[in-house]
Amino acid sequence: MYGLVLCTSCKRKRITDLKCETSACPYCDRVSKTCELTVLFSDRSQSVVRNALNSAESSKYPEPRKKSGTDHDPVSTLIFRYEHTSGTFEKLVVLADGLTGMKGTFSKNDVNEIFPGEGEHLIEQMISADIIIEIRNGTYKAL
Ligand SMILES: [Zn+2]
Structure with a gap:
């Protein structure tokens, strides 16, 4: 099972193999436990998840709310x-x-x-x- 997840550190989206216990972020090198990651989307096929990542727009997969309060609601x-x-x-x-x-x-x-x-x-x-x-x-x- 592959998941589209958010890095716990830099909050960027990436694909990870959900079977693995930990995964490293390619952007910031942060190693996170898979169970602690926010899974936005998951599928058995890595290519389906990759398509979801490629088509992910901020409206479909909103970034976590920032403390600055720029989000609407x-x-x-x-x-x-x-x-x-x-x-x-x-x-x-x-x-x-x-x-x-x-x-x-x-x-x-x-x-x-x-x-x-x-x-x-x-x-x-x-x-x-x-x-x-x-x-x-x-x-x-x-x-
Ligand atoms: Zn990261």
């Missing part, structure tokens, strides 16, 4: 990234990181605003996957 950006991330764990990481990035901390209600009725369920999943911690009663933060 952080919530839509987060939802878009969530929808275009494959794998349950990866989706939860995108959600947890997105909410923490936007708000610093977040609550069940913040999750419910994006996924109505799913807040409690998603937070339980994120806690059991060690993606977030409860720093105060009902207040969470990405690890």
Whole structure:
């Protein structure tokens, strides 16, 4: 299985073999654990993934939001990234990181605003996957 992933360091897109435990970024040489990479797209065929990389436009595979706040709407950006991330764990990481990035901390209600009725369920999943911690009663933060 090959994946179109984002480098955890320079945030550039590249193709990696998802079977490997680690992969090195050709742009910045950063070695990342494959399980920690954001997978934007994956397919069994490397050429399909390569086509996706070649046709990837910023509208289709948005770059992670920068702190400068130049993006239009952080919530839509987060939802878009969530929808275009494959794998349950990866989706939860995108959600947890997105909410923490936007708000610093977040609550069940913040999750419910994006996924109505799913807040409690998603937070339980994120806690059991060690993606977030409860720093105060009902207040969470990405690890
Ligand atoms: Zn890199």
